[in-house]
Amino acid sequence: MGYNILPNLEYCKEIVDGYASFLYYTHIPPTIMALLLGIYVLVKNRKSTSAQLLFALSIVFALWTTTDLLIWLTFDQATPMMFLWSLIGILSSLMFALTFFFTFSFVTGRRIPVWLVAAWGVLLLPVIIGAPTSLNLQGFDIRDCVAVEAAGFLYYYHGLGLLTAVLIPFLPLLRRKQEEAKSIPRAAVTFATLGAELFLLTFLGTSFLASYLVETGVVPDFGLEQYGILAMAVFMAFLAYLIVQYNAFNLKFLGAQALVIALVILVASQYLFEQSATNYWLVTLTLVLTIFFGFILVRSVQREIKQREHIEKLAKNLESANNQQVILIHFITHQIKGFVAKSRNIFATALEGDFGTIPDTLRPLFEEGLASDTRGVATIQEILNAANIKNGKVTYAKEQIDLKTLVDEVANDQRRTAEKKGLKLVIETGSEPVMLLGDRTQLVNAIKNLIDNSVKYTPSGEVHIELVQTRDKIRFSVKDTGIGITPEDMSHLFTEGGHGAESMKINVESTGFGLYIVKNIIEAHGGKVWAESEGVGKGSRFVVELPAS
Structure with a gap:
């Protein structure tokens, strides 16, 4: 062969x-x-x-x-x-x-x-x-x-x-x-x-x-x-x-487990190459240490995972509880709003003389009842609006609107309230239209809230309303000589339920949702809102900045 x-x-x-x-x-x-x-x-x-x-x-x-x-x-x-x-x-x-x-x-x-x-x-x-x-x-x-x-x-x-x-x-x-x-x-x-x-x-x-x-x-x-x-x-x-x-x-398999198993297999595979007794025992020692510390690592990661899962479960339960709370708030406020609105309509109808002439001694009482119910309806609506914003249920029907006309209308509606308090209301909106793509109803709500706040929290002096437009920005501001804002209150001013310590002394009926609603409306229009104040008793300035059309 x-x-x-x-x-x-x-x-x-x-x-x-x-x-x-x-x-x-x-x-x-x-x-x-x-x-x-x-x-x-x-x-x-x-x-x-x-x-x-x-x-x-x-x-x-x-x-x-x-x-x-x-x-x-x-x-x-x-x-x-x-x-x-x-x-x-x-x-x-x-x-x-x-x-x-x-x-x-x-x-x-x-x-x-x-x-x-x-x-x-x-x-x-x-x-x-x-x-x-x-x-x-x-x-x-x-x-x-x-x-x-x-x-x-x-x-x-x-x-x-x-x-x-x-x-x-x-x-x-x-x-x-x-x-x-x-x-x-x-x-x-x-x-x-x-x-x-x-x-x-x-x-x-x-x-x-x-x-x-x-x-x-x-x-x-x-x-x-x-x-x-x-x-x-x-x-x-x-x-x-x-x-x-x-x-x-x-399956829930931890990356640490996969890493430790891979390391153990790789270390153990060194037995296939070692010939001397010394190297053999060194590989054995390395393998034992890898298994020991790997076990500790996996146990530690497992504990962290369990804690994280527990926190996530608590968060889901909290979210569910919050949702149930929102539903309850909606139900209660809708019911109460119906009762208060009905009461307000009765007072309004009586004051208009539909039930005959009201005695002069009762008229102030009826007027106070009408004003109180009107504030009550507004408060309930504010809570509902905040709940809707939080749940993302607010929709915006945007169209081209003249912000100057809108500000003028809202500001003039507040003039009577301001003059009743002896305040000077200054309105500077210019003479040219200020066009903006936005939801008229929601913007009315935001601007009214800001002007109403300034009038409400200014005991004396004036409220200055200004609207200016640059090439690509629209700036609306409300400046007052009111109670001012502390640095502590400034940090949570636009948060849900954010009350100021000084404001609560003047308006105990405040819900704390007004500025939260304003912030969400303005941001939904691509803008931003902020407040400025030098401190207590030094007045405030609220500024809204929106993109121009």
Whole structure:
């Protein structure tokens, strides 16, 4: 034959010994990672089709890596090697099919259709039938200690892998037609698809290329194939990220857990390389410390997560309670508003003489009743407006309006009240229209509130109203000589229910919602509002700035 069997076996042994550490490193850690993740996902979510398929994929991958490793280790035993080698095509094809099924189930959120399973069954049938025959392996090459593979069989099952790689990128398109998949974030679908595609292309590419190069005599062994096995570890890392980031499979898996498990596997894998006793014990010590501190880290993160979840639960309960409170406020205020409005209408009708002439002694009483009920209706409406703003129920019907005309009307309506208190009301709005895109009703409410506040909280002196327009801004201001604002009160002036200490002394009926409503109305029009004051007794200035049309 031109060669002796013993030197060839020694040659093969040298190759295997040279690859030994690398073989263990590429086969054992990825297999452990795949099995751990597959078992964990299945245990936590047994009813999930995706979880079941991932577990099945991890089992088949473990069988493939075990078979491949045993092929390398039985280089000097032709019969066991041939038997194990005949299984590679079946296990590879099953891996391709399960990768496709898993990605399909995860992306679409559906069970695998029967027709799709049947189609894959038909495609796998030639592999299963041909595996134990000469259609697969044609003999054993004792020179290189490898099986002689039939090109047609090799191309066929690698073609199944290529078909899978081609089909997987199109699976997200099916997702758009499935209502069940709406809860899966688009980013999670992208990561799952990308992870499966990288695994397939890397595994398939290195496997096919190694077989081709050995068959053509370019390289003497299948060492290149080992790099493709590491692609499973990358795929598992993608899935772990999906679980951590998007709660894939409805699991709560901490990033710290994934990190610690990966570190333990990587440290433990150093056993495959160490030869000396000293290094062996150093790796053992490192592994023990990694497990110990990793356990502490995971427990700490778990406590933080539980605390965060508890806080989120309390926040949701508080939000629910607030919503119920708002509903109750709406109900009560609507009812009370109806009663007070009816009472006000009675006083107004009586004062107009519809029930006959009112005695002079009763008229002041009726006028006070009408004024009190009018204030009551306004107060109730203010509370309702604040509740609507808080819940986002306020709508704005914007149109082109003349803000000068609007300010003039509102200010003149307040003139009688100001003069009754002996205040001087100065109105400076210019002579030209000031056009603005806004909701007239809401802006009337905001401007009236600001002017009314100044009149109400100014015991003596004057209230100065000004409206000016620059090239791109409209500025409306109300300046008074009233009670002023303290720095403490300024900080919560425009907040919900924000009362000023000095204002409560003058107006005990204040709801504290007025300026909160003003702020929301102005901001809804793309503007801003602020207050200025030098302190108690030194007056105030409220400024509104809006974009010009």
